[in-house]
Amino acid sequence: MGRWQELDHTADLALHVWGRDLTDLFVAAASGMFSLLAGAAPAGAAVRFELHLAALDVESLLVDWLNELLYLCETRDLVATGFVLERLTPTELQAEVVGVPVAERRAHIKAATYHMLSVVAVEAGYETEVVFDV
Amino acid sequence: MVTRESFRRVGACSWELPESYDERMQAPARIYAGKVLFERAFGDRSVEQLVNVAMLPGLVKYAMALPDMHQGYGFPIGGVAAFDYDKGIISPGGVGYDINCGVRMLTSRMDYEEVAPHMDALATALFRHCPSGVGGSGAVNLSWDELNAVLEEGSGWALKSGYATAEDVTRTESEGCLLQAQAAAVPDRAKARGRGQLGSLGSGNHFLEVDVVDEVYDVGTAECYGLRVGQVVVQIHCGSRGLGHEVCTQSLRQLQDAPQRYGIPIPDRELVAAPIASPEGQTYLAAMAAAANYAFANRQVLAHFVRLAFEEILAGKVPDWHLDQLYDVTHNIAKVEDHIVDGVRMRLVVHRKGATRAFPVGRPELPDVYRTTGQPVLVPGSMGTYSYVLAAEPASLELTLGSSCHGAGRRMSRRAATRAMRGESVRAQLKAQGVAVRAKGMRRLAEEAPLAYKDVSLVVESVVGAGIARKVARVRPVAVIKG
Numbered sequence: 077m078g079r080w081q082e083l084d085h086t087a088d089l090a091l092h093v094w095g096r097d098l099t100d101l102f103v104a105a106a107s108g109m110f111s112l113l114a115g116a117a118p119a120g121a122a123v124r125f126e127l128h129l130a131a132l133d134v135e136s137l138l139v140d141w142l143n144e145l146l147y148l149c150e151t152r153d154l155v156a157t158g159f160v161l162e163r164l165t166p167t168e169l170q171a172e173v174v175g176v177p178v179a180e181r182r183a184h185i186k187a188a189t190y191h192m193l194s195v196v197a198v199e200a201g202y203e204t205e206v207v208f209d210v
Numbered sequence: 211m212v213t214r215e216s217f218r219r220v221g222a223c224s225w226e227l228p229e230s231y232d233e234r235m236q237a238p239a240r241i242y243a244g245k246v247l248f249e250r251a252f253g254d255r256s257v258e259q260l261v262n263v264a265m266l267p268g269l270v271k272y273a274m275a276l277p278d279m280h281q282g283y284g285f286p287i288g289g290v291a292a293f294d295y296d297k298g299i300i301s302p303g304g305v306g307y308d309i310n311c312g313v314r315m316l317t318s319r320m321d322y323e324e325v326a327p328h329m330d331a332l333a334t335a336l337f338r339h340c341p342s343g344v345g346g347s348g349a350v351n352l353s354w355d356e357l358n359a360v361l362e363e364g365s366g367w368a369l370k371s372g373y374a375t376a377e378d379v380t381r382t383e384s385e386g387c388l389l390q391a392q393a394a395a396v397p398d399r400a401k402a403r404g405r406g407q408l409g410s411l412g413s414g415n416h417f418l419e420v421d422v423v424d425e426v427y428d429v430g431t432a433e434c435y436g437l438r439v440g441q442v443v444v445q446i447h448c449g450s451r452g453l454g455h456e457v458c459t460q461s462l463r464q465l466q467d468a469p470q471r472y473g474i475p476i477p478d479r480e481l482v483a484a485p486i487a488s489p490e491g492q493t494y495l496a497a498m499a500a501a502a503n504y505a506f507a508n509r510q511v512l513a514h515f516v517r518l519a520f521e522e523i524l525a526g527k528v529p530d531w532h533l534d535q536l537y538d539v540t541h542n543i544a545k546v547e548d549h550i551v552d553g554v555r556m557r558l559v560v561h562r563k564g565a566t567r568a569f570p571v572g573r574p575e576l577p578d579v580y581r582t583t584g585q586p587v588l589v590p591g592s593m594g595t596y597s598y599v600l601a602a603e604p605a606s607l608e609l610t611l612g613s614s615c616h617g618a619g620r621r622m623s624r625r626a627a628t629r630a631m632r633g634e635s636v637r638a639q640l641k642a643q644g645v646a647v648r649a650k651g652m653r654r655l656a657e658e659a660p661l662a663y664k665d666v667s668l669v670v671e672s673v674v675g676a677g678i679a680r681k682v683a684r685v686r687p688v689a690v691i692k693g
Contacts, residue, residue, distance in 0.1 A: 084623045086254045086281040135479065136466050143459050150452065151403065183653070184413045186307040186455040190462060190479035191283030207283045209307045209455075210414055210624070 078104025082112070089185065089208040096201040098134065099161045102141055102169070105206060106159050109142055112208070113155060113183050120177035123154065127171045134166040135193045135204075141169060142188035142206065153177055185210050212257050214249060217241070223676035224609070226272070227261065234265040234475065242610065243277035244672040247664065250621070251279055256286035262477040263291050268298020268486075270551055270558055274610055276565055277672035278619030278664060282306070284480030287564035287620075290613040295546065295557040299474060299483035300491045302461040302498070304561030305544050309457060309498055310505035311416075311449030312383075312540035313566075313588040313616075315599065316513060316533040317435075318442040318520075322422040322688065324528045325442050329646050332420065333689040335519040337648035340418055340512055342411035342693035350408045350511055357405050358393035364503030368510035375535075378510060380577045382538040383567060386506035388499035390546065395496035396453070397460045404453025404504055409511035413650070413693035415658055416448040418516065419590075421597060421685035428682045431583045431601050435536055437683045444533060445597060445685075446512050447590055449542065450505035457501045461494045486559050495544070495559075502543055509538055536599070537586040539566045541616035549611050560611055568602035568614035568679055587614045587679050591666035593658050594640045596686050598670045600679035614679050618666035627662040628653060640690065649692040658692065 078095035091108045095101030127144055131137040145156050158174030186209040195204045217225040220240075225248050227239040239260050241248055251257055256279050263285055264273035270292045279288030284303030293299055318325075325332065341349055352360065360367045365386020368374040379386050411418060423441045426432045437443070450457075468484040469476045476482060484490035517533050524531035544561045551558075569575055570584040580586065587600040595618070606612050622630070633652025636659045640647050649655050673679050 082625060084625060086256075086623055087287060087620045088283060089624065132466050136463070140463065143463075147399065147403075147456070186414075187459045189283040190303075190466075190482070192478050192480070209283060 080104050080108030083205065085207060088210050091206050092203070093206065094201065094203045098166070098202060099164050101195065101202045101204065102138065102161055102164060103159045105138060105142060106145055106156065109145070109185065109188065109208065110156050113185060118176045119179040122174050122176050124172060124174055127169065127173060129169045131167055134195045135190065137167060137169055138195060138204065139188050139190055139193065145173065146185055146187065149175055183210070212261055214252055221676065223672050232261060234477065235261065236267060236269045237264055238272045239264045240272040241275045241279065242672065242676045242678065244668065244675055247277045247668055247672055251275070254281040256281045259284065259286040260289060262481060263289060265475065265477050266291065266293070266299055266301065266481065266483060267474055268293040270294055270298070270556065271611065274613070276613070276615040277669045278564065278615040278617055280619045280621065282563065284478055285561070285563045288615065289563045290560065290565045290610055292549070292558040292560040292611050293486065295486055295559055298486055298559065300486045300494055300544055300559050301481055301483035301561065302458050302465065302494055303480040303482065304563055305458070305498055306542045306563050307455045307458040308449040308542055309454035310502035310540045311542045312505065312509065312538060313590055314446045314509045314513060314538040315536040315588050316444040316516065317437060317536050318533050319530045320442045320528055321440045322442055325524065328523050328527060329420070329689055332519065332523045333646040333648050333691065335523050336418055336516060336689070337691050339515040339519040340411055340691065341409065342413070342650055342691065349515065352405050352408055357401055360408065360504055360507045361393040361396055361500035362391050362503065363387055364506040365510050368507050373511045373514040378513065378535040381535045381579070382506060383540055384575070386510065386538065388502050390495050391499035391503050392496035393500055395493050396457060396500045400453045400456035400460065403456050404451060407451040407453065408504070408508055409515060410451060411448050411512065411691070411693045412451050413654065416693055417593065418512070418691040419445045419687045420689035421445060421687050423683055424596065424686045425684040426682070428601065428680060431682045434579065434583045435586055435599060435682060436534060437599060443685055444516055445588070445590055446509050446516065448509060448512065450501045451508065453504050454501040457497045461497060465490060465494070498544060502540065505540070506538065537588065539588050541566045549607065558611070562613055564616050565613045566616045567612055568606045569612045570602040570604040570606055572604070573612070589615055589666065589670060590617050592618045592660040592663035593690055594643060594645055594660045594687060596666060596684050598666065598681060599683045600670065600673070601682050602679050603677055605677040606679065609676060609678055615669050615673050618663040618669055620662055621664045622662040624657040627659055628656045630661060631656050631659055645687050646689040654692055
């Protein structure tokens with residue numbers, strides 16, 4: 077299972093994310109991001125949606141993945157709780173996402189940024205740091 | 211890692227890192243701050259981020275940071291960077307996600323004593339009239355055609371639609387409309403996010419505040435600005451909402467391969483850029499300007515709602531409840547401006563990220579009413595502390611290409627702030643100070659607590675000490691509305 081840890085950032089939010097493989101890393105980054113928004117009680121039945129993304133490289137794909145999730149959840153008043161990556165290469169992704177409707181969200185993230193973004197291969201898999209604009 | 215020893219003092223409140231510090235630097239980096247704030251700037255990664263900005267091609271003069279600087283993503287917050295229109299770049303990271311986040315001040319004709327008995331009711335009415343919070347849909351439902359008009363006309367649309375007076379529009383930076391705007395350059399998805407949010411405050415550090423003028427430093431300028439001790443004024447701080455965020459996100463995405471195609475070396479991917487003159491650069495400029503116009507219209511519609519709340523609570527109870535506009539400034543923007551650089555007139559794109567335009571006497575952009583005083587510079591402090599109204603000084607053009615600080619600037623992370631205090635105690639503390647608070651969430655109150663910010667007075671003393679602006683008046687809050 078991938079993991080994440082919140083890092084201190086003067087104005088915004090930042091996460092250190094680890095994963096055994098890229099799939100783990102992408103799931104951990106998404107779970108971590110939604111944990112920053114968490115706290116709202118569910119207000120309806122879960123919904124599922126599909127995502128297909130293609131990008132230049134793995135860093136762009138990670139930012140696209142997180143921003144796409146933010147967009148879909150913000151416009152549908154959802155918080156995403158489940159992520160199944162059906163296909164993931166460094167430049168392409170296909171996923172099924174489970175979202176839960178919420179009456180009101182506690183926090184807001186404007187976007188995942190590319191700031192100093194680098195997905196690094198380490199002995200135990202992959203790790204990265206993502207800064208979010210809030 | 212850059213340290214303070216690499217900088218040399220070049221003025222009472224200015225410090226310079228020479229271009230020779232790193233061979234990739236295109237120009238020196240400058241920090242405008244008193245000694246205390248200069249030294250504190252090394253407490254996070256903001257100076258490193260400033261050095262990264264100094265590496266971008268076509269940079270004119272210096273990569274500049276103001277005393278409220280703090281770590282951002284890409285550019286530091288409190289940063290200014292200008293690029294030659296013909297040879298330079300434009301970078302969405304130099305504007306940020308909340309395009310044309312800015313501040314507006316409205317002045318009343320009432321003293322605090324007249325309003326005080328109604329302050330609680332007024333705070334409640336403001337909270338009701340001005341939608342706020344995460345998502346926070348607005349009160350204006352726009353058709354697609356109307357949205358396109360907002361994007362291309364900004365405050366002009368608000369005037370046409372009955373949300374503005376002609377004087378409001380004149381007293382807005384760029385008269386509330388950037389002419390480069392093209393609605394067609396704005397992605398559909400951004401439009402979808404923006405269509406239902408016009409006239410809303412949003413969340414984060416955005417706020418609406420009722421203040422009372424606490425001190426006047428420059429009587430002549432204060433009179434011209436319509437400010438006097440004891441008077442009630444209103445501040446509105448917000449931006450382009452989801453529309454602006456989406457324009458920035460999509461632009462960064464589209465520009466990811468531009469540095470490679472145009473041979474632009476970038477030290478950080480958030481600083482992706484395209485030549486201003488390139489099709490990509492022009493598309494971003496047109497989309498960013500459209501988002502900026504949306505933000506001008508947003509603050510204008512909110513000003514209209516504020517007026518409705520004042521009327522609802524105060525009409526018939528005080529002789530004159532009307533609100534006039536002092537000024538509206540933007541602090542996240544890239545502007546096409548003409549400047550004299552080393553004696554030569556140049557057309558520039560000036561990126562101000564967490565920085566306010568500060569144009570002095572003599573600039574043709576100033577409205578007639580401020581031609582003899584210089585532009586009002588609005589510097590909101592943290593919640594519950596003072597805010598300042600400054601006036602731009604002539605030296606600002608030479609020092610910072612006409613730019614000043616934009617606020618107190620954070621010094622503590624949101625996480626550290628929520629660990630240090632609870633929202634309830636922040637509210638109780640504000641109440642004890644006589645500040646009425648209306649907020650959507652308690653957590654936000656803790657995140658935005660005064661303790662999390664620099665002392666705005668130190669920031670203001672630094673820009674005054676540097677010669678960028680002079681103090682005109684100070685205001686203190688009596689009611690705060692937060693998303």
